[in-house]
Amino acid sequence: MRAATAVAAWVLVATFPQGHLYQMEQDGSDVMALRAEGTLRAPAWAVREVLARGYKYDRISPYLAERRVLHADGCRDGARELPGCQRVWAYERYEPPVVGSRDYVFRMEIVVDDLDRGGDFEIRWELDDSHGRAPEGVTHMRANRGAWEISPAGAKTRFAYRISADPGGSLPAWIVNLVNRSQIPSVISAVEDEARRLADARAGGR
Numbered sequence: 301m302r303a304a305t306a307v308a309a310w311v312l313v314a315t316f317p318q319g320h321l322y323q324m325e326q327d328g329s330d331v332m333a334l335r336a337e338g339t340l341r342a343p344a345w346a347v348r349e350v351l352a353r354g355y356k357y358d359r360i361s362p363y364l365a366e367r368r369v370l371h372a373d374g375c376r377d378g379a380r381e382l383p384g385c386q387r388v389w390a391y392e393r394y395e396p397p398v399v400g401s402r403d404y405v406f407r408m409e410i411v412v413d414d415l416d417r418g419g420d421f422e423i424r425w426e427l428d429d430s431h432g433r434a435p436e437g438v439t440h441m442r443a444n445r446g447a448w449e450i451s452p453a454g455a456k457t458r459f460a461y462r463i464s465a466d467p468g469g470s471l472p473a474w475i476v477n478l479v480n481r482s483q484i485p486s487v488i489s490a491v492e493d494e495a496r497r498l499a500d501a502r503a504g505g506r
Contacts, residue, residue: 309324321334346499367392389431441467
């Protein structure tokens with residue numbers, strides 16, 4: 301295990317069409333924290349819609365096999381999920397190839413939503429089993445904490461995405477770091493593609 305560092309810094313590790321990817325060491329863990337930032341070629345309102353319902357898109361939440369909402373707060377009448385609620389607690393189970401099943405209970409919340417007034421939108425998540433625990437029989441993720449922050453840039457969207465994820469089990473940290481780094485550009489590209497489809501569909505409807 302890496303010794304605690306006095307000062308950790310973000311280090312550029314990759315570039316991709318939408319921006320740049322950075323990593324940073326974390327005290328007490330060999331799994332790197334990751335941060336990406338750049339610009340999406342889609343309007344911010346459409347990106348917000350995709351982020352709030354990311355579990356519906358196979359390319360954004362690959363291998364998702366089960367999702368159950370356990371609790372929700374700050375909901376409009378009849379709503380049970382984001383974006384109709386401010387925060388939800390949910391159980392998710394994934395079935396990726398090779399490494400085996402992983403699951404977790406987490407809280408996801410909309411922290412800021414000022415896009416309609418030209419401001420920012422931020423959505424965060426982290427493990428939180430205060431409203432239910434993952435059942436036994438599947439390897440539980442050890443860490444999953446992150447956020448998306450977006451703001452309008454004309455017809456495009458500026459974004460910052462950060463995540464710290466440890467799938468648990470016996471996977472070596474170097475493999476976890478490699479997989480995490482490789483997935484982020486794909487997820488960001490998928491968010492952009494889905495948001496552009498929403499925007500095109502709205503324009504076609506007009």
